[in-house]
Amino acid sequence: MGRFLVSEKLFCCRGFSFRGRTFTLIWINTRTSQCFTACGNTSRSRIRRLGLDRNQWQAPPRSADCMRSSAFQPISETRHTMTAKSRHLRRELTALLLLATSACAQAAENAVKSGPVVELRYRHESVDDDAFARTAQADTLRLRLGYLWAFAPNWQAYADGERVQTLFGDDFNSTANGETAYPTVADPQATELNQAFVRYSGNSLSATLGRHRILLDNQRFFGNSGWRQNEQTFDGLSLGKTFHESGTALNYSWLGRVLRVNGHNNPNPLLREWDLDGHLINLSQPLPLGKLTAYAYLVENHDRQDLSSRTAGARWNADIEREGVQPGWTVEYAHQSDYADNPLSFSEPYRLIEARLRWNGVTFKIGQEMLGGNGQTGFSTPYGSLHAFNGWADRFGNTPANGLDDRFLGAEGKIGKASWVVRWHDFQADHGGSDYGHEFDASVSYPLWKGVTGL
Numbered sequence: 001m002g003r004f005l006v007s008e009k010l011f012c013c014r015g016f017s018f019r020g021r022t023f024t025l026i027w028i029n030t031r032t033s034q035c036f037t038a039c040g041n042t043s044r045s046r047i048r049r050l051g052l053d054r055n056q057w058q059a060p061p062r063s064a065d066c067m068r069s070s071a072f073q074p075i076s077e078t079r080h081t082m083t084a085k086s087r088h089l090r091r092e093l094t095a096l097l098l099l100a101t102s103a104c105a106q107a108a109e110n111a112v113k114s115g116p117v118v119e120l121r122y123r124h125e126s127v128d129d130d131a132f133a134r135t136a137q138a139d140t141l142r143l144r145l146g147y148l149w150a151f152a153p154n155w156q157a158y159a160d161g162e163r164v165q166t167l168f169g170d171d172f173n174s175t176a177n178g179e180t181a182y183p184t185v186a187d188p189q190a191t192e193l194n195q196a197f198v199r200y201s202g203n204s205l206s207a208t209l210g211r212h213r214i215l216l217d218n219q220r221f222f223g224n225s226g227w228r229q230n231e232q233t234f235d236g237l238s239l240g241k242t243f244h245e246s247g248t249a250l251n252y253s254w255l256g257r258v259l260r261v262n263g264h265n266n267p268n269p270l271l272r273e274w275d276l277d278g279h280l281i282n283l284s285q286p287l288p289l290g291k292l293t294a295y296a297y298l299v300e301n302h303d304r305q306d307l308s309s310r311t312a313g314a315r316w317n318a319d320i321e322r323e324g325v326q327p328g329w330t331v332e333y334a335h336q337s338d339y340a341d342n343p344l345s346f347s348e349p350y351r352l353i354e355a356r357l358r359w360n361g362v363t364f365k366i367g368q369e370m371l372g373g374n375g376q377t378g379f380s381t382p383y384g385s386l387h388a389f390n391g392w393a394d395r396f397g398n399t400p401a402n403g404l405d406d407r408f409l410g411a412e413g414k415i416g417k418a419s420w421v422v423r424w425h426d427f428q429a430d431h432g433g434s435d436y437g438h439e440f441d442a443s444v445s446y447p448l449w450k451g452v453t454g455l
Contacts, residue, residue, distance in 0.1 A: 192265075216280070255279075
């Protein structure tokens, strides 16, 4: 069984005189637990490919384990007089049994099953940029084939390969075809091994070894760049530990290589992949209001030493669920400096302040994201999912040397079955005060029929 998703994305960018249109057709295997979800990302209104989270990978507890849980402790055979107190006790025990049975049934439903994974995604992307005399027209097709093997309780092995094929000509700069007279659409032809890993997923501990995607927080610092046809993945080891009583989650990753979105066949080796020695620590703690996350990312880049950096920061994200007006906010601060053999010397801040208000099904937001710069080096996030940030025109994938101050407004909601998103950005330099311009983005999506959505 599978489903198809068709999407169209329309947006224009004032100030940059940028217009684009994207059509996407996706076929997604839904037969196994390793099915892939196609959805619109509200921050960038695009189709992205998501994998399973740690809980979805968790194998169900065996019946013996269930029977050892506190809810299944033997009930005393002592006879009780049928008083109000004993009736209350029996009701509580019955409720506990029902809850535990429901939990085991749900775990069984979430069991990881072996099986193939097939994904097919076609996209037409048109880019009209005043900086170029020609308009880019990119038609690409991605085929991804994989297999998930659940070879033991809590253990899985997975691998997938992908082929990105250009259709109907090379009227765009793919970063690999040499067509530099056209605007860039970074979806070059490529054939490569996308993921290959072994994973253990226990009740509170997870471990993944091999080539896999890494998605941390909102993917500002580390993500898979799922908007592009060729996904970004990492070679390394990821460990996760959850402390159930407190809800604390600790994640550590060691990175040995990053496989970039420009494809394994790219003639420029620095666009294909980078050898790394990276250590990522991410610690999150639920609070009465939202969640607090602290992180430290130390990455030595052997191929691009100017990108070796040490980043440390904290993030507080909260959305208050209540009737009527529902407030929310995100506050984040980080500091980045040169690391290892980086020939540059820098020390730059990062700041995000966002306030949200949800009312009658519409979410309004206002905020500021600032990436520092000193005139020579800007605060960089080369391993993140960059399309989601600082406008959909992708003008700031690389932070300018003078930094970036992005002040934005936005709203999103639904009208009937249609979902809509609007964004406005004002871009300035953090250092020197230069005006980079402004950008307006808008999208509307509508479910055409089951499994098919127009965007």
